[in-house]
Amino acid sequence: xxxxxxxxxxxxxxxxxxxxxxxxxxxxxxxxxxxxxxxxxxxxxxxxxxxxxxxxxxxxxxxxxxxxxxxxxxxxxxxxxxxxxxxxxxxxxxxxxxxxxxxxxxxxxxxxxxxxxxxxxxxxxxxxxxxxxxxxxxxxxxxxxxxxxxxxxxxxxxxxxxxxxxxxxxxxxxxxxxxxxxxxxxxxxxxxxxxxxxxxxxxxxxxxxxxxxxxxxxxxxxxxxxxxxxxxxxxxxxxxxxxxxxxxxxxxxxxxxxxxxxxxxxxxxxxxxxxxxxxxxxxxxxxxxxxxxxxxxxxxxxxxxxxxxxxxxxxxxxxxxxxxxxxxxxxxxxxxx
Amino acid sequence: xxxxxxxxxxxxxxxxxxxxxxxxxxxxxxxxxxxxxxxxxxxxxxxxxxxxxxxxxxxxxxxxxxxxxxxxxxxxxxxxxxxxxxxxxxxxxxxxxxxxxxxxxxxxxxxxxxxxxxxxxxxxxxxxxxxxxxxxxxxxxxxxxxxxxxxxxxxxxxxxxxxxxxxxxxxxxxxxxxxxxxxxxxxxxxxxxxxxxxxxxxxxxxxxxxxxxxxxxxxxxxxxxxxxxxxxxxxxxxxxxxxxxxxxxxxxxxxxxxxxxxxxxxxxxxx
Ligand SMILES: C[S@@+](CC[C@H](N)C(=O)[O-])C[C@H]1O[C@@H](n2cnc3c(N)ncnc32)[C@H](O)[C@@H]1O
Numbered sequence: 001x002x003x004x005x006x007x008x009x010x011x012x013x014x015x016x017x018x019x020x021x022x023x024x025x026x027x028x029x030x031x032x033x034x035x036x037x038x039x040x041x042x043x044x045x046x047x048x049x050x051x052x053x054x055x056x057x058x059x060x061x062x063x064x065x066x067x068x069x070x071x072x073x074x075x076x077x078x079x080x081x082x083x084x085x086x087x088x089x090x091x092x093x094x095x096x097x098x099x100x101x102x103x104x105x106x107x108x109x110x111x112x113x114x115x116x117x118x119x120x121x122x123x124x125x126x127x128x129x130x131x132x133x134x135x136x137x138x139x140x141x142x143x144x145x146x147x148x149x150x151x152x153x154x155x156x157x158x159x160x161x162x163x164x165x166x167x168x169x170x171x172x173x174x175x176x177x178x179x180x181x182x183x184x185x186x187x188x189x190x191x192x193x194x195x196x197x198x199x200x201x202x203x204x205x206x207x208x209x210x211x212x213x214x215x216x217x218x219x220x221x222x223x224x225x226x227x228x229x230x231x232x233x234x235x236x237x238x239x240x241x242x243x244x245x246x247x248x249x250x251x252x253x254x255x256x257x258x259x260x261x262x263x264x265x266x267x268x269x270x271x272x273x274x275x276x277x278x279x280x281x282x283x284x285x286x287x288x289x290x291x292x293x294x295x296x297x298x299x300x301x302x303x304x305x306x307x308x309x310x311x312x313x314x315x316x317x318x319x320x321x322x323x324x325x326x327x328x329x330x331x332x333x334x335x336x337x
Numbered sequence: 338x339x340x341x342x343x344x345x346x347x348x349x350x351x352x353x354x355x356x357x358x359x360x361x362x363x364x365x366x367x368x369x370x371x372x373x374x375x376x377x378x379x380x381x382x383x384x385x386x387x388x389x390x391x392x393x394x395x396x397x398x399x400x401x402x403x404x405x406x407x408x409x410x411x412x413x414x415x416x417x418x419x420x421x422x423x424x425x426x427x428x429x430x431x432x433x434x435x436x437x438x439x440x441x442x443x444x445x446x447x448x449x450x451x452x453x454x455x456x457x458x459x460x461x462x463x464x465x466x467x468x469x470x471x472x473x474x475x476x477x478x479x480x481x482x483x484x485x486x487x488x489x490x491x492x493x494x495x496x497x498x499x500x501x502x503x504x505x506x507x508x509x510x511x512x513x514x515x516x517x518x519x520x521x522x523x524x525x526x527x528x529x530x531x532x533x534x535x536x537x538x539x540x541x542x543x544x545x546x547x548x549x550x551x552x553x554x555x556x557x558x559x560x561x562x563x564x565x566x567x568x569x570x571x572x573x574x575x576x577x578x579x580x581x582x583x584x585x586x587x588x589x590x591x592x593x594x595x596x597x598x599x600x601x602x603x604x605x606x607x608x
Binding site for chain 2: 021033034
């Protein structure tokens with residue numbers, strides 16, 4: 001009958017759920033059931049409007065029930081439309097009908113709306129040099145490009161195939177003038193080795209690491225971090241993450257700022273990694289660091305996203321049915337000397 | 338008690354009904370014990386039926402209902418709820434009532450069931466038999482349980498058997514509920530959408546688990562009764578420990594998930 005299905009006994013999505021139930025219920029307490037039901041239900045997307053496109057489909061987005069969200073007080077970020085009203089949710093396929101303008105540029109990039117926060121939190125100023133250590137497929141890099149403020153942008157991702165995807169994304173959204181060699185460099189090296197390439201040089205570093213990507217792990221059995229064959233890889237994530245963050249810290253110039261981000265709720269991949277990297281930087285490299293508060297950013301967006309209360313290090317967007325974005329963890333640190 | 342020519346409303350309704358049913362007169366109705374206003378309402382109900390000879394069995398139907406032991410007030414209300422009963426032949430009505438008795442609806446519950454859900458007497462014996470057989474054989478309810486289902490949720494006799502099977506299997510396998518509990522909670526009174534929405538909400542919140550082969554769960558599931566037989570607010574706040582906003586969004590999301598699911602299944606079957 002309909003119910004005598006022959007599902008694999010332990011699909012990765014199921015294993016992920018068991019794992020999260022065990023760890024997150026302890027961590028989030030009463031909040032966990034709310035987060036759990038949101039993670040297991042349809043997520044929302046945001047459309048990052050492309051300022052370089054000459055025919056933005058603003059009207060279409062609004063017709064689909066998206067409410068615009070002002071991203072930057074200074075107006076550098078005119079608009080990003082975010083699906084807000086529960087009635088007005090829009091499905092992938094509807095969004096994908098976007099047409100290129102006469103220059104071949106697409107009008108918006110679809111991403112988890114909370115994913116723009118790390119790019120915003122980085123607070124890039126004019127004449128900054130910026131490194132995005134794990135940049136593919138490029139959503140956050142694109143958000144950075146939209147500000148047009150960085151003097152030089154260096155995008156890296158160790159995966160060659162994902163790096164070519166990143167290049168395709170950039171060419172679909174940004175005009176050629178912004179992608180010239182003097183403004184942009186794209187590399188494909190192991191980010192943990194960055195210190196051997198360039199030290200003490202970037203004003204801003206984004207370290208958006210590979211993680212258990214909680215939403216994906218719960219919903220898709222393909223390419224799932226919780227599949228049996230990837231147990232080792234999953235267990236070694238915090239170490240890899242700490243190494244990447246440390247590499248990012250070393251790549252930053254004194255006075256420069258590093259933003260660490262993940263899309264997991266897992267404390268050992270979030271604050272655990274930050275604590276570890278800060279410690280390693282001090283002990284092994286004599287680098288002193290200071291945590292930079294992201295409270296102002298949280299206050300600005302607290303009506304749009306649900307932030308976890310009382311995190312003692314960094315900020316976290318937690319999924320909620322009424323604002324089904326995230327999870328996104330962010331922590332910002334400044335290099336003192 | 339007869340309506341006079343000056344009583345406009347009664348005369349209009351009686352005239353129109355008289356055309357429908359030559360045998361039915363206010364006089365005969367008052368003989369049966371209906372008050373004037375009840376008689377008028379009866380005419381109105383019967384005249385809602387379409388077709389010239391639609392209500393040709395009205396008198397025999399009323400008689401059968403009186404014989405069943407119902408009083409004029411109940412009978413009038415019942416006909417108002419279900420005027421179609423006046424289209425059913427006396428012999429058929431008798432057979433259907435007999436059949437319900439045979440299924441274990443004793444005096445008292447039989448009458449209550451008929452008053453509460455008169456439509457049950459419009460359903461042919463054969464259809465009722467099919468549903469009963471389905472409940473016994475496919476769902477393995479005992480005879481006694483089937484009687485209780487008919488008594489408490491008589492509308493099952495008109496439900497689509499595929500839908501009924503889906504509901505039963507969902508609650509049995511996904512929720513791990515045994516027949517006795519389903520009967521006790523009057524499961525068949527609830528729509529599939531209600532059952533599924535409340536259950537999936539709890540499940541995704543981590544508050545309900547499908548029991549394993551040994552019937553075990555790592556958490557204590559709330560009782561079916563406390564999930565179904567409470568109003569929405571109590572369900573949201575006490576059982577799901579959620580906010581009304583969350584459940585509101587969830588219902589909408591789930592409705593869409595189902596629509597997509599149906600589309601997918603539809604296309605698979607079409608292949
Ligand atoms: C969360 S994704 C980055 C998403 C990207 N920042 C965006 O916004 O579109 C993590 C990326 O890290 C890359 N990665 C994994 N290990 C790496 C390493 N050792 N060095 C650099 N990149 C790595 C993966 O290929 C993956 O593309």
